[in-house]
Amino acid sequence: MNIALIAHDKKKESMINFTIAYKGTLAKYNLMATGTTGKLIQDATGLNVKRFRSGPLGGDQQIGAEIAVNNVDLVIFLRDPLTAQPHEPDILALLRLCDVYKIPVATNVATAEILLRAMERGEFQWREFVQKYED
Numbered sequence: 403m404n405i406a407l408i409a410h411d412k413k414k415e416s417m418i419n420f421t422i423a424y425k426g427t428l429a430k431y432n433l434m435a436t437g438t439t440g441k442l443i444q445d446a447t448g449l450n451v452k453r454f455r456s457g458p459l460g461g462d463q464q465i466g467a468e469i470a471v472n473n474v475d476l477v478i479f480l481r482d483p484l485t486a487q488p489h490e491p492d493i494l495a496l497l498r499l500c501d502v503y504k505i506p507v508a509t510n511v512a513t514a515e516i517l518l519r520a521m522e523r524g525e526f527q528w529r530e531f532v533q534k535y536e537d
């Protein structure tokens with residue numbers, strides 16, 4: 403199972419706290435992240451994270467491309483709902499692809515906790531069938 407982790411600047415502290423709290427769970431999965439988010443998570447937790455470009459420089463689009471080829475099972479995208487982002491079209495495109503491919507996506511910490519706990523309980527096994535039969 404592959405998890406994508408992304409956080410806007412004002413949500414990075416929440417992302418770090420979240421990944422520290424769930425380090426044991428996250429360690430069981432393949433992690434990928436946009437550039438700065440990934441670096442902060444690696445530094446704070448020591449978890450192995452595949453890092454793409456920074457969000458405003460194309461990282462959201464790179465993660466979108468991973469979704470399009472069925473390489474992402476869960477997206478945790480801690481968005482800042484109160485600050486305009488220069489790469490808003492990329493953010494919308496990423497969230498749109500989550501809907502196109504029915505990828506569970508959390509945009510705040512409360513939902514992130516629920517989804518990660520569900521994944522830990524094995525409730526994402528249907529994703530394996532999707533990967534097997536929809537490719």
Ligand SMILES: O=C(CO)COP(=O)(O)O
Nearest residue numbers: 436437438439456457458
């Ligand atoms: O901007 C982002 C997502 O839209 C996040 O990018 P960084 O992790 O590089 O800050």
